[in-house]
Amino acid sequence: MIGSGEDSGFKKTNIINRRMFIFAAAKAVVFFGIVGRLFSLQISENKKYLTLSDKNRLREARLPPVRGEFVDYFGNRIAKNLTVYQLHVVPEQVEDFKTLMVRLKDILNLNDARLQDLIKKKNQQKPWETLVVSENLTWDEFSKINFYLHELSGARPVLTVGRNYPYKETYTHILGYVSEASVEDLVSNEIIKDRNVPGLRVGKTGLEKALENDLIGTNGVQRFEVNAYGKRINQIDFKEGNKGKTIKLTIDTEIQKFTQKLLDGRAGSISIMDIYTGEIIAMNSSPSFDPNLFLYGIEKSKWEEIKQNPLKPLLNKSVSGLYSPGSTIKPLVALSALENDVITPNLKVNCRGHKHPLELYGMKYHCWKKQGHGFMSLQNAIKQSCDTYFYEVARLLGVDRLNKTAKIFGLGDIVLGEYFNEKKGVVPSTKWKKEAIGQNWYLGETLINGIGQGYIQTTPLQLCLMTAQLANGGHKIYPKIIFDNKQDTIEQIKQKMKLAEKKKDEDSNLLSATEKLFNKDEKNYDALYKNKENVKFVLEAMFKSTNELYGTSFSSRIEDPKYQFAGKTGTAQVKRITEADRELDLKTNQIPYKERDHAWFVAFGPYKNPRYAVSILVEHGGSGSSTAAPIAQKLFKFVIDRHELREKIRKNNLTNINI
Amino acid sequence: MFIQSSLSDKSTFFQKIRSIDYIMLFCILILGIVSSFAMYSTDGGEFRYHSESHIIRFIIFFIMMIFISFINIKTWHTFGYLFYIIVLGLLIWASLFGITAQGSQRWINLYFLNLQPSELMKIAIIVCFAKYFHRIQLSNVNKLKNIIIPILILFIPIALVISQPDLGTSILIALSGIIVLWLAGINIKYFFYSSLTFIISAPFIISFLKPYQKLRILTFFDPDKDPLGAGYQIIQSKIAVGSGGLTGKGYLKGTQGYLEFLPEKHTDFIFTLFSEEFGFLGSIFLLIIYAILIFRILKIGSLSRSFFGKFFCYGFGSAIFIYISVNMSMVLGLLPIVGSPLPIMSYGGSSMLATMIGLGIVMSTKIYSRQLIS
Incomplete structure (x- = not known):
């Protein structure tokens, strides 16, 4: 190596090393930068990225x-x-x-x-x-x-x-x-x-x-665990x-099926209730449809068929159908009049037939019976369902007092609570009319209200409850459709009703009972009457209506005391009867379907030791005695035959559910 | 300077064996083994295509490296320009008749290997520059001629690689060359001015980029903007690394990896996979191995008595460092995604071939460290 070259080489080595050193320092910075980044990702933010990684790979x-x-x-x-x-x-x-x-x-x-x-x-x-x-x-x-x-x-x-x-x-x-x-x-x-x-x-x-x-x-x-493409890898x-x-439920399928059969082909409702427990044993609205059709989406044609059916299968008539109660309200009108000391059972009214109707302010009020009932007492008037008599009772009673009694016995309010799309119906009063329609009440309206026509609107289940609460001696019950395994026995219930009766004597005001309606537990089995004898009187009248000659449902009676029942028919007009209609006096099947009367029957049985209350409605079925009452005859036989079976289950208080 | 030395190294074969840098060799072996395990993991815990060929390549190229180690450093000096010209020829060949894959024409089919000449160019440019500046006196370095010629030497391959198109590799080739220019002593002001020019013209350059390349750069600045599109790779890679934690999810248990959330997991994102499975400690271990390797390369450079050896070792060691830091910064979300493999770890024959040639030359510098080159 030549000297100058050596010197230059030395310098060159120096500059290379110096520059390498500068570069190495930069490298160290980068190196620690990377280490720092790793630290921040893997140590500081590890949790965040672990979550993100799990979110990536896990699917639920x-x-x-x-x-x-x-x-x-x-x-x-x-x-x-x-x-x-x-x-x-x-x-x-x-x-x-x-x-x-x-x-x-x-x-x-x-x-x-x-x-x-x-x-x-x-x-x-x-x-x-x-x-x-x-x-x-x-x-x-x-x-x-x-x-x-x-x-x-x-x-x-x-x-x-x-x-x-x-x-x-x-x-x-x-x-x-x-x-x-x-x-x-x-x-x-x-x-x-x-x-x-x-x-x-x-x-x-x-x-x-x-x-x-x-x-x-x-x-x-x-x-x-899924992969990047969302494909499941493993569970x-x-x-x-x-x-x-x-x-x-409290429903007996056999009875429910039987009610189905009884109403086959007709529009209507049957409800059966235990008068002590309030359990609904059957509640049927006819016609019905097969719910299985809806599982996988119903075919349009089938849906249209159900929707267009004039018998309205989609409507649950038992709780959402509103009807004039017709004469089925008469026992309640009688009770109200007796309770309010408006009349005595001995009140006599002469029903003189269509030729001599009751006239009030120029309006005529006819009895259903063309030739008239003659002189009627209260019990007879219920038995034969004399309208003229009840015009008079209603006139004396007034709409507001009837309203109170009706409300106490469960009309004008929902029965089962929140389960169904229940209708309250209407129990009119002067105040109600003022608020709802904005007009004053007319006395004529009181009269037709007294025979269950006019503004009054009830559901079949309300009438069933009303009948049940009369039949149990006039005590408050709460209907239920879902079985409650912690309920009182029948003996306990009867005991409580007796106690309530005693309490009643100390607490004679009917109004205070209304106020207590708000508290359900306190109210259960409370007496709804002022005088127990009045309830008894009405029940007797209903018995006569079914079991004595001239009673409106006499032809549907059962004489065997095991099945013997007491009831009240009802024939609810769906349109005003004109003079022309009265002249024609057509048979039910001669009138267009939509204009035919609704047939009602409410009853309880067995009479000696009542346990079940029923309400039967056949829409546009004609008269209650010819259409609805015969249904009750079959129904009571069937229901009472199954009574023992039902009681056995009640005693065990539990059933084996085969799942 | 006063050490007695001969013009040629006449040490015996046994001495040569003894003068092999065993620490470096050990590091290379560890990296080879670690990469084989990582590759086995990318194959889902089975010996399949990637792991098999990676291991075979590593063994072949490792033997080749040992063989290169015993070639006198002088030979590399002698054929320095030729090496560059051959690689340049291959680059042109690839541009004309190469295999096109993923929209880029950068491979030559050699039947046993799809050769990517641009990878070899990363080494060739260092060899070429090392030879070029070996003879030039310090005082002549900043002469215009000595600036123009290297820039031309550098520019031709870069232009070819960009046109493939392969932005990542061309940047790495440029960086490899620039390091040697820096070491050679070219005036700092040139670096300053040229980087200034680059920064000013950057928007202009970007407008020439392919749409996907532009997207990558934009994505880098805001990866969450399009998490299922262009930002997906960065986000998934960060999730993988971050979820690894201190000790990792365990070998073959990296969910990001085996559930295929990681893109390019056996090539550019191999570090992500490794880091997910072995965590912070594993990553630091890998970094330390690389650091030792680079340190040894630089040490060999500093001991080399020839400028050629010095330039090459410093250049190559620094280049390796740059490859590693670019790759890691990229997968950790510090740099935009540009294709750049992790030396030895990543799957890819050409990259490994180039790295092993480089390491072979470094080793030869060590063995022939007292060899002077006139």
Whole structure:
């Protein structure tokens, strides 16, 4: 090496090393920068990124909750969960979606519209999401699918749970039905929103809707690990959901079915109540429809058919149908008059027939009986349902006093509470008319009110409750449709009623009883009368009405004391009877259906030791005595025959529910 | 300077074996083993295509590196320009007849390997510059000619690589060259002016970029803007690293990795996968191995008696450092996503080939450290 070169080389080495040093210092900065970044990501923010990573990889699949079931008084399942066969397709796992669909179309006989629907649905969802091709396959279809399964790659036959109402239309108006949750369901019920999964069925009407929160159950949860494309890799966790509550009703299915038969082909309602416990033994509104139709969406034509039916199958007539009570109100009018000391049972009124109607301010008030009843006493007037007599009673009583008694006995208010879309009806008063219509009350309106016409509107169940509360000696009861296993025995109830009677003597004012109506527990079994004898008198009159000659329901009586019942007929006009109508005096079947009278019958039995109260309504059925009362005859026989069976269950206070 | 030395190193084979830098060799082996395990993990815990070929390549290239180590450093000096020209030729070849994949024409099919000449250029440019500045006197370094010629040498391959297009590699080639220019003693003011020019013209350059490249740069500034699109890689990578924590999720248990949330997990994002499974401690371990490796390379450079050796070792060591820091900064969300592999760890034959050639030359510098090159 040459000297100068060495020197220059030395300098060059120096500059290289210096520059390398500067660069190395920069490197150290970068190195620590990276270490710092690692520290901040992995140590400081570890939790945040762990959460994000879990959010990436974990998916929760919520399984549909298992709905609680309904059982009747004897533990028979009346709304149950049934295994249903479904066909699912995961488009992602299908080689050729179109071919598969065409093949399935052949096997399941799907129509073109359904096929188009499915293709549309498939295009809207992610390829790994399940497409439900068929929600409810028959066993035949299901086996056929399984038979061809090897050539249907991607199709999955699935067993799942669906709702089933084994008694079909028998329970429709009580239970209602379930159907796929709608947007309104999700908005109005937080619990549904919380537990919703695609395809969830929720109650739409009746108890299914009212008790939704008890019935719905909780979701099972499956936790899955998914990959970046959302595909399920494996199941990590499975939490089983809780089944919804099983709800036991007070209804006897056999009786319910029997009422169904009794009303077959007619529009009407039958309600039967235990007069001590308030348990509803049957409550039927006719006609009905099969709730199973709604499970998987009802066909439009069927829905139209139900909707357009003039007999209104969608209406639960027992609680939401409003009708003039007609003469069935007469026992209550009589009771009110006696309680208020307006009349004595000996009051005599002469009913002189259509030729000499009662006239008031130029209006004529006719009795139903063309030739008139002659001189009537109170008991006879109830027995033969003399309108003229009750015009007079009503005139003396006045509408406001009747209003009070009617309200005490359960008219004009909802009976069962929040379960159904119940109508309150109307029990008019002068104040009511002023507020609702803005007019003064006319005396003429009092008269027709006294025979259950005019403004007064009641539901069949209200009349049933009224009858029950008369039949139990005039004590307050609270109707219930859901079985309560912590209730009093009949003996205890009777004991309490006796106590209430004694208390009554100290507490003679009827008004204070009304005030106490607000507190349910305190009020239970309270006496609703001032004088027990008045109630007895009315019940006797009802007995005579059914069991004595000239009684309006005499022809429907049962003489065997085991089944003997007492009742009151009612024939509610649906339109004003004109003079011309009166002249024509047409038979029921000669009048257009819509203008025919509603036939009513309220009754209790057995008379010696009453236990059950019924109310029967046949819409546009003609007269109560010819149409409604004969139904009661059959009904009491049937109900009382099942009484012992029912009592046995009551004694055990529990039933074996076969689940 | 007064040490007696001969013009040629005549040490025996045994002495050569003894003068191998075993610490460096050890680091390379550790990296090879770690990368093989990581590759096995990217294959989902099975020996499949990536892990198998990675291990085979590592073994072949490692042997090749040992072989290169025994080639006299003088030889590399002699054929320095030729090496550059050959690689440049390959680059042109790739541009004309190369294989196109993912919209970029950058590979040459060699049947046993798809060669990416741009990776080799990262080494070739250092060798070429090391030779160029080896002879030039310090006083002549800042002459216009000595600035123009290197810039041309640097510019041609960069232009070729950009046109492939491959922004990441071209940046790394540029950086590799610039390091040597810096070390050679080119006046600081040139660096200052040129970086100033670059910054001013940056918007202009960006307008020439491909849309996906622009998107990547924009995404870097705000990855959450489009979390399922362009920002997806950065976000998922950060989640993977961050969720690793202190000790990691455990080997083969990195959920981000095996559930395929990580993009390019065996190439550019191999560090992410490693970091998710081995956590902060594992990452620091890997960083330390790399730091030792680089430190050894620089140490060998400082001991080299030839400027060629010095330039190459300093240049190569610094380049390795840059590759590592660019890759890591990228996967940690500190830099925009540009394709840049992690040396030795990442899957990819060309990158490993280039790295191993470089390491071989470094080792040869060590073995022949007393070799003077006239």
